[in-house]
Amino acid sequence: MRRVVVTGLGLVTPLGGDVETTWANILASKSGAGPITKFDAADQKCRIACEVKPADHEYGFDANKRVDGKIQRQVDPFIVFGIDAAGQAIEDAGLVDMDEATKLRAGCSIGSGIGGLPGIESESLVLANRGPGRVSPHFVHGRLINLISGQVSIKYGLKGPNHAVVTACSTGAHSIGDAARMIRDDDADIMLAGGAEATICPIGIAGFAQARALNCSFNDRPEQASRPYDKDRDGFVMGEGAGVLVLEEYEHAKARGAKIYAEVVGYGLSGDAYHVTAPDPQMDGAFRSMSAALKKAGMTPADIDYINAHGTSTMADTIELGAVRRLFGDAMANVSMSSTKSAIGHLLGGAGAVESIFCILAMRDQIVPPTLNLDTPDEGCDEVDLVPHTPRKREVRAVLNNSFGFGGTNASLIMRKLD
């Protein structure tokens, strides 16, 4: 069977415009949260978010590095983040100069949960206030979810599968899992896989706040608002950014002497068939997606050293933990589980990809990232290593990453370090 490894990484997050800056800030227990600056949020219930910082910030993002100015004007920010993260991953993998035969076997699977919401919002206002003749000719393709994959394929000449997952907050994880299967099934040798999101705009914040999903009670203390597993947690903090990985067939990577970060060994998917936004209280869907991933990997829970939890800082945190406990049993004693959403917020469709990259870096550096703000663990959260406040050095051989999305869609990924 064809094996799939990771050979390149790219990140745009509220804690950095690249992989190493973001990771250093994660390990320094920094928070990317702050008051919303992208628009006047004075009339919103939620007035905080984890925004990607401007280029002149200490850990800001410079869109001009990899994205043409003309494209920046035409497309929504999630596409800009995605193109840049994909570019970083291609550079990291040493694939900037692919020959034509390689390009024919290289594809993209970069999705988004929501897509171009800020542009849909602003152009709707143009339509209402100034009429259809003023709507931008770039409106449609500047907002479509599959246009990261589209733009990246055009920029780098990638002529293999061109795919984009849309499964809400599971998008990033499904994108990686689906892309790994495309390589395994011999549709491609190389896949750019990941997810991006940028929905910090009035309608995005209002919509999630009205759905009672966002934290609205820490507006005066933004850095403390994302607090997974803590007794005082009160909803997620919206993040934005992108994560993209280069997945590559193992022999292909080995033959060109590529740096190999990890192997993608397990991928599980399931549906809750329960409720549009609330998780099944039994978390049976999560249990089944994790079980399926373990089975595919040929592993037992004892083989997993670190879990990057979905852990959004909502009531669902303890439900996820319950499912993990049910699956892991005695192996719970050895596993560390944390939620990096405590630091960068919830990147929605980007989350699963960004968090998979954190999992890979945890294996590279043999250190697990912390759960910030876990001051008073909620009931049932005290006998588990949730890595409160600061990172911890430990052995990390294999990792599990969970992502769950609205609609009751679950994805679990397992990656391992190669010997």
Add this chain to the structure above:
Amino acid sequence: MSDTADRVKKIVVEHLGVEADKVTEDASFIDDLGADSLDIVELVMAFEEEFGVEIPDDAAEKISTVSDAIKYIEENKG
């Protein structure tokens, strides 16, 4: 050259992201300045906005060079 020409050239530079010295009057948007059909739609909208003129689709289709745009605007602006 006229004020109209300067303003047209400025819009073209901004929208197409090209060097100002490439935007000569006989430059073709598509052949010389790398525009595609959607870029031209966007340019025409920007001209309408800047000069307060209406450029109907059949007129827009005939605008293929910088001087075509300047000429149309000079003849039709209020």
